[in-house]
Amino acid sequence: MSTAVRTSAFTEPDRPKGLLIRFVTTGGSYVDVTGHGEHFVTNRWTCHGCGDASRTPEEDYLFRIRPDANNHATACRAIPLT
Ligand SMILES: [Zn+2]
Numbered sequence: 843m844s845t846a847v848r849t850s851a852f853t854e855p856d857r858p859k860g861l862l863i864r865f866v867t868t869g870g871s872y873v874d875v876t877g878h879g880e881h882f883v884t885n886r887w888t889c890h891g892c893g894d895a896s897r898t899p900e901e902d903y904l905f906r907i908r909p910d911a912n913n914h915a916t917a918c919r920a921i922p923l924t
Contacts, residue, residue: 852922855890863908865915867891871922873915880904887911891920 851870862885863875869891877885885907888895894914896907 855922862904863911865912867915867918867920869919869921871918871920873911873918875904875907875911877901877904877907887914889914889918889920890922891918894918 854864855872857864858874858876860876860878861874862877862879865873865875867873867889871889871891873887873889873891875885875887879885880903883903884901885904886896886901887907887910896902896910
């Protein structure tokens with residue numbers, strides 16, 4: 843069994859300003875974590891596949907946003923429609 847990371851079948855969107863982390867999702871889309879970095883409460887995540895985003899709170903420290911974004915990327919099966 844291969845342990846290689848599967849590359850997405852879809853074109854990676856442009857990388858926005860303030861992009862800190864980009865996770866590939868199970869569906870082949872992307873979850874972007876954007877903000878000002880580790881020591882700021884202005885970080886958030888958004889999913890290119892299903893449109894979901896961080897909510898509670900909408901913005902937070904990176905150490906809180908990171909696992910939520912990664913968990914969403916693991917669970918999200920929506921494919922990018924553009
Ligand atoms: Zn999603």
